Amino acid sequence: MSKKIYKPKPTSGFPEWLPEQRAVELKWLDIIRAKFESYGFCSIETSAVEKVETLLAKGGDADKEIYSLKRLHDIGQEETSKVALHYDLTVPLARYIAINGNNLTFPFKRYQIQKCWRGERPQEGRFREFCQCDIDVLDQESVSVEYDAELPKIIYEIIEQLEVGPVNIHINNRKVLEGFYQGLGIEDITSVISIVDKIDKLGIDMVGKMLSSELSLPKEVVSKCLELATIKTFDNSFLSKIRSLGVESETLNSGLEELSLVLERLSDIPEGVVIIDLSIARGFDYYTGTVYEGKLANYPDYPTIFAGGRYENLVGSFTNKRIPGVGISIGITRIISKLFKENAVKLGPKCPTTVLVAQLPGLESKASRFVAHKLRSRGYNVEVFHDNAKLNKQIKYADKKGIPYVWFPSINNDSHEVKNLKTGEQIRTSVMTWLPDESMI
Amino acid sequence: MSKKIYKPKPTSGFPEWLPEQRAVELKWLDIIRAKFESYGFCSIETSAVEKVETLLAKGGDADKEIYSLKRLHDIGQEETSKVALHYDLTVPLARYIAINGNNLTFPFKRYQIQKCWRGERPQEGRFREFCQCDIDVLDQESVSVEYDAELPKIIYEIIEQLEVGPVNIHINNRKVLEGFYQGLGIEDITSVISIVDKIDKLGIDMVGKMLSSELSLPKEVVSKCLELATIKTFDNSFLSKIRSLGVESETLNSGLEELSLVLERLSDIPEGVVIIDLSIARGFDYYTGTVYEGKLANYPDYPTIFAGGRYENLVGSFTNKRIPGVGISIGITRIISKLFKENAVKLGPKCPTTVLVAQLPGLESKASRFVAHKLRSRGYNVEVFHDNAKLNKQIKYADKKGIPYVWFPSINNDSHEVKNLKTGEQIRTSVMTWLPDESMI
Numbered sequence: 074m075s076k077k078i079y080k081p082k083p084t085s086g087f088p089e090w091l092p093e094q095r096a097v098e099l100k101w102l103d104i105i106r107a108k109f110e111s112y113g114f115c116s117i118e119t120s121a122v123e124k125v126e127t128l129l130a131k132g133g134d135a136d137k138e139i140y141s142l143k144r145l146h147d148i149g150q151e152e153t154s155k156v157a158l159h160y161d162l163t164v165p166l167a168r169y170i171a172i173n174g175n176n177l178t179f180p181f182k183r184y185q186i187q188k189c190w191r192g193e194r195p196q197e198g199r200f201r202e203f204c205q206c207d208i209d210v211l212d213q214e215s216v217s218v219e220y221d222a223e224l225p226k227i228i229y230e231i232i233e234q235l236e237v238g239p240v241n242i243h244i245n246n247r248k249v250l251e252g253f254y255q256g257l258g259i260e261d262i263t264s265v266i267s268i269v270d271k272i273d274k275l276g277i278d279m280v281g282k283m284l285s286s287e288l289s290l291p292k293e294v295v296s297k298c299l300e301l302a303t304i305k306t307f308d309n310s311f312l313s314k315i316r317s318l319g320v321e322s323e324t325l326n327s328g329l330e331e332l333s334l335v336l337e338r339l340s341d342i343p344e345g346v347v348i349i350d351l352s353i354a355r356g357f358d359y360y361t362g363t364v365y366e367g368k369l370a371n372y373p374d375y376p377t378i379f380a381g382g383r384y385e386n387l388v389g390s391f392t393n394k395r396i397p398g399v400g401i402s403i404g405i406t407r408i409i410s411k412l413f414k415e416n417a418v419k420l421g422p423k424c425p426t427t428v429l430v431a432q433l434p435g436l437e438s439k440a441s442r443f444v445a446h447k448l449r450s451r452g453y454n455v456e457v458f459h460d461n462a463k464l465n466k467q468i469k470y471a472d473k474k475g476i477p478y479v480w481f482p483s484i485n486n487d488s489h490e491v492k493n494l495k496t497g498e499q500i501r502t503s504v505m506t507w508l509p510d511e512s513m514i
Numbered sequence: 515m516s517k518k519i520y521k522p523k524p525t526s527g528f529p530e531w532l533p534e535q536r537a538v539e540l541k542w543l544d545i546i547r548a549k550f551e552s553y554g555f556c557s558i559e560t561s562a563v564e565k566v567e568t569l570l571a572k573g574g575d576a577d578k579e580i581y582s583l584k585r586l587h588d589i590g591q592e593e594t595s596k597v598a599l600h601y602d603l604t605v606p607l608a609r610y611i612a613i614n615g616n617n618l619t620f621p622f623k624r625y626q627i628q629k630c631w632r633g634e635r636p637q638e639g640r641f642r643e644f645c646q647c648d649i650d651v652l653d654q655e656s657v658s659v660e661y662d663a664e665l666p667k668i669i670y671e672i673i674e675q676l677e678v679g680p681v682n683i684h685i686n687n688r689k690v691l692e693g694f695y696q697g698l699g700i701e702d703i704t705s706v707i708s709i710v711d712k713i714d715k716l717g718i719d720m721v722g723k724m725l726s727s728e729l730s731l732p733k734e735v736v737s738k739c740l741e742l743a744t745i746k747t748f749d750n751s752f753l754s755k756i757r758s759l760g761v762e763s764e765t766l767n768s769g770l771e772e773l774s775l776v777l778e779r780l781s782d783i784p785e786g787v788v789i790i791d792l793s794i795a796r797g798f799d800y801y802t803g804t805v806y807e808g809k810l811a812n813y814p815d816y817p818t819i820f821a822g823g824r825y826e827n828l829v830g831s832f833t834n835k836r837i838p839g840v841g842i843s844i845g846i847t848r849i850i851s852k853l854f855k856e857n858a859v860k861l862g863p864k865c866p867t868t869v870l871v872a873q874l875p876g877l878e879s880k881a882s883r884f885v886a887h888k889l890r891s892r893g894y895n896v897e898v899f900h901d902n903a904k905l906n907k908q909i910k911y912a913d914k915k916g917i918p919y920v921w922f923p924s925i926n927n928d929s930h931e932v933k934n935l936k937t938g939e940q941i942r943t944s945v946m947t948w949l950p951d952e953s954m955i
Contacts, residue, residue, distance in 0.1 A: 079571045081609045081832050084597060085562035087609065091617055092624070095557050111890050113867035113897035113917075116536050120528035120643050121629060123588065130520045138585075145566065145580040145598060145631035156525060157586060168522045169530065176532055177863060178914045180900060183533070188562060189561070192585035217900035219879070299677050423619060426644050427553035438660070449552045456554035459621060459658035473619045476554075 086201030096421025101235055105206050108231045110185035117183050119165035122156040127168050130390050138191040160191040162207040171391035180212040197405050198376040209400030216397050218331050221363040223337030224401045229342050239370035243350035246332045246363050252325025257294050269302050270354040304351040313350040361385040380405040422475045425454045427514045429471040430480045432461040444482045447504040477513040527642030537862025546647050549672045558624050560606035561598040568609050572832050579632040587945040599631040603648040606660035612832035621653035639817040640747045640846050650841030657838050659772050662804040663779030665842045670783050680811035684791035687804050693766025696744055696898040698735050710743050752790040778803050802826040820844040863916045866895045868955045872920045873902040885923045888945040897908040918954040
């Protein structure tokens with residue numbers, strides 16, 4: 074019978090890592106989880122799918138990026154054809170709270186580390202499948218502004234531990250924008266925000282033209298909008314700069330107060346990281362207060378690596394209760410794929426093994442398994458070589474996998490030997506007393 | 515503007531957990547990962563989707579359970595309409611190795627903990643989305659039979675640590691079945707295996723009738739098949755029982771040798787757990803040697819909680835190289851959902867917080883944040899209460915979330931106080947010396 078071979082190829086936009094890359098990702102995810110938990114956030118997971126109605130209930134233009142599901146051999150419209158993969162973790166969180174709210178204690182602080190899917194055309198930093206690490210606080214009626222400051226602090230501590238290089242955290246407040254535009258007498262505030270939000274991509278001149286031509290705003294109003302959008306400060310000088318534009322409104326005052334508090338709370342972060350950036354709006358129409366965007370400072374053209382903000386009505390569309398929240402999402406796939414591409418991260422080991430126990434000629438395999446068992450019970454990661462091949466071959470296997478130690482068992486408790494493959498040093502030892510060099514594991 | 519409310523409901527077959535349930539799942543996943551790594555297995559993840567061709571290349575009747583993906587607003591057949599969610603982690607592993615084989619070191623020992631999806635009708639123990647924990651060893655040309663024994667040992671150690679109650683590990687070897695049927699002169703061995711595999715569901719009599727009527731096997735052959743299928747032993751007495759049936763073949767001998775070795779290697783496991791069970795075949799046509807099925811002994815009618823076996827040609831359909839393997843997959847969603855339903859597992863805490871730092875009247879919030887920072891740097895999970903509500907309310911919050919300690923900060927380093935909410939005891943302490951009761955965290 075001739076063998077039929079189907080040669081598979083990687084699927085574009087669905088990244089996969091080799092074990093030594095995955096080891097880095099896993100270490101990162103451990104750091105992120107530990108940090109989230111150290112601030113008291115609990116883990117939840119939501120199903121990969123949502124009802125299409127749930128996803129569409131959030132509006133926006135997300136619908137065209139949604140992957141819907143269909144059983145391969147379904148004929149007609151089954152129930153399952155009405156579910157789709159989630160494209161973020163925020164809408165699923167809102168839906169989860171709408172369903173489980175009565176069993177949760179508020180403020181509800183949760184983290185969620187899961188894959189998301191979008192039917193986008195893949196390009197640098199944009200994937201069809203990607204891992205997001207989300208952290209949100211939701212509360213009944215109102216969420217303390219303290220969380221607006223706590224979240225970027227947590228994210229900064231994580232980013233620092235991940236050693237991804239310098240980052241910038243751009244922070245703004247939608248109330249400042251809305252209040253400012255109100256003060257200018259602008260009626261269609263949403264349109265102004267969505268146009269000004271493109272200032273990074275289109276530049277000041279083009280945005281100015283669009284504000285004039287599309288919204289028919291007077292020249293002096295456009296000018297004020299552009300002046301506001303170009304304010305970027307590391308300290309609270311943004312306050313006097315905005316005040317000097319001579320625009321007043323209650324919403325503006327409230328926004329500036331929140332922005333000042335957030336900046337003050339982040340004063341421990343080294344100067345130059347946090348930028349009060351009045352050009353940041355975040356496209357999503359559900360943000361209502363503080364908004365965040367994080368960038369890798371070394372790659373300014375690379376897309377945002379984390380983002381988020383405060384929202385008042387997200388859960389509101391699913392329930393009668395008022396449950397506002399604030400959250401940030403880290404795009405871990407986006408960060409790690411860039412660092413892999415730039416060779417800017419040290420790869421991990423090909424396997425977690427610290428000791429390979431060899432099988433020696435003339436010694437029962439039981440002896441090797443016994444050593445492995447004892448070392449494992451002492452907390453080490455240990456493999457037994459799978460047959461009694463020549464020692465050369467066994468050592469070569471350890472070397473190729475980056476296993477630092479090869480153990481040569483003995484029937485005499487005190488005459489085991491261990492070879493350090495990095496230094497070549499071989500010592501006599503015993504299973505209960507041996508200690509590896511800390512730098513090797 | 516009247517608010518339009520869309521009330522979401524859970525989606526059948528896509529289980530979700532409350533935080534206190536998720537805490538158990540997370541603990542389990544940590545145990546599983548640590549055990550896999552302690553035996554030197556590396557982590558990989560594959561994309562949630564595979565090309566439909568890849569999934570179908572494995573044959574079987576899996577196709578009708580496959581969820582394919584479609585962009586919601588796609589018209590016509592785009593590339594993305596030809597991908598589907600994976601229904602297990604074995605086919606994706608084979609495809610991953612076909613693509614990445616040149617960058618891997620063999621024997622390749624990997625674990626993989628991911629969601630899988632099947633378009634099945636949900637019922638007890640059967641979900642549309644479920645988490646599988648897979649462990650496999652693959653090697654070029656041949657895989658050492660030592661791994662056939664190592665894998666169920668690893669799984670048993672995990673199951674023991676998870677405290678899911680007593681389990682049974684049913685083990686058989688497809689070579690024994692095939693060799694026995696060969697020795698009986700049966701030609702259509704695959705059909706016999708697939709009929710005998712149903713003995714648990716249909717009973718001996720029905721299986722006997724099917725072997726006679728559907729395959730026209732002579733009465734004495736059917737009788738031998740049924741005698742073989744009913745052999746179940748805790749020790750190596752299966753050898754004499756099979757021999758006494760008087761059937762001979764080389765394949766049978768080879769299978770019995772492997773089965774004996776596996777049983778011998780598992781002799782550390784308490785008696786009664788491992789069952790050599792000649793009725794087990796595993797439906798999948800890719801198994802060629804050792805096969806495993808795990809059951810919760812307390813719930814004999816509940817489906818298999820882990821399963822696997824040895825396969826020779828799985829990767830072979832994707833590449834010219836011969837890369838056989840052996841693996842086991844634990845159905846973690848299946849186990850945990852049953853234990854939740856039976857109230858047979860202690861739920862975890864609602865949040866990971868050990869200490870809630872209160873905000874005291876007359877004291878700046880900075881003082882509370884400072885305490886939290888110091889305690890976090892000592893490795894504790896700490897929340898600061900988010901406003902200066904009445905102390906009663908702050909303590910009630912900790913109590914509702916199951917946070918064991920409430921901290922009352924002071925501007926004097928040595929006059930902080932901590933209340934143990936379980937005992938009611940309140941002591942004076944300092945941020946650098948305080949130690950929680952080990953049983954409380």
